Amino acid sequence: MSTRTVYADNNATTMVAPEVAEAMQPYFTELYGNPSSMHLFGGQVKKYIDQAREQVAALLQADPSEIVFTSCGTESDNAAIQGVLAAQPEKKHIITSRVEHPAVKNVFQHLGKNGYRVTELTVDRDGQLDLDELREKLDGDTALVSVMWANNETGVIFPIQQVAEISRQAGAAFHTDAVQAAGKIDIDLKNTPIDLLSISGHKLHAPKGIGALYVRKGTHCVPFIMGGHQEHGRRAGTENVPYIVGLGKACELALQHMEEENTTVKALRDRLETELLEKALDASINGDRKHRLPNTANISFKYIEGESILILLSEVGIAASSGSACTSGSLEPSHVLRAMGVPFTRVHGSVRFSLSRYNTDDDIDYIIENMLRIENRLREISPFGRDELNAGS
């Protein structure tokens, strides 16, 4: 086991920022009252929830009253989709894309088996949507369009402003899963006609188990979890105060570090890609290189197995993930890369490196050095070794 760790799997989850952990601490042992209590000991906590709501709203350029705290990105996605459909039961057509995270994909699949007509928009070889296809598929029966802002596997950013405008013109509600986009790129809900938007704490240096759903003022959304009056009746359950405070702090930090994410982190990612493309025998980038998250590199090494790469990377302390199989414990190769038409020989050899502001130049050197060594080693034992690639097969 290596003594060094290089964490390059930030699209899977992130380290809790030290400032976030520190901000949360008092709410476990000192300010632990129930914010709904009549007594001051509990009641005083409410203002910290309000403060966190303001911090989340600031990151999204939304009004604090439009933010609902949830337990995670998956809950936010479910609450948005199910809630908005329950509010307009007469409409039975719903639209999504082929490359959604299971938190949306599986909800649509379930709805498809329960009376809804589901349209899955295709993507091209770069993983991009065709807006004309969206225009064609929308009709008077379309209740909802749910399309992610940025893809977790490739980092591809969809043209959300246009998707939202087109959906609104057609009279459909629009939800976006912004779990990967939030904190990495600018989100301006004042000027983008999005009705509902999901975020998750653990993708932006807050803990796992906290998320938020933005619900635009005036959007009809039937509560998904019913019970007490918390969150103005939009999401029942005693508030998870420490985690809500943590999410607020993480959003505040994300806003402060946005510039760094798009300069320093992007430069690290770009160097990683450039050097691997240059020095590996056969490597290629998956996803639209112009419209991509600054931290994500999805790279295919033709003819070698992503799993083998990951295991060997892990042996030297590098954490990354693979799009070839087992990304989420399933044995299926990535539905995202397949939807993009990436050939099987490349899907199987795909590795995702996702960086954060905690990565350094040294980390990138270490990844490059080890990745090239691993590629070399695996090509030696691959039935399609270096000779075939050199011969152009």
Ligand code: PLP
């Ligand atoms: N949506 C996207 C795009 C994701 O990447 C993830 C997590 O990987 C989720 C939703 C689910 O978020 P959570 O783990 O907070 O439920």
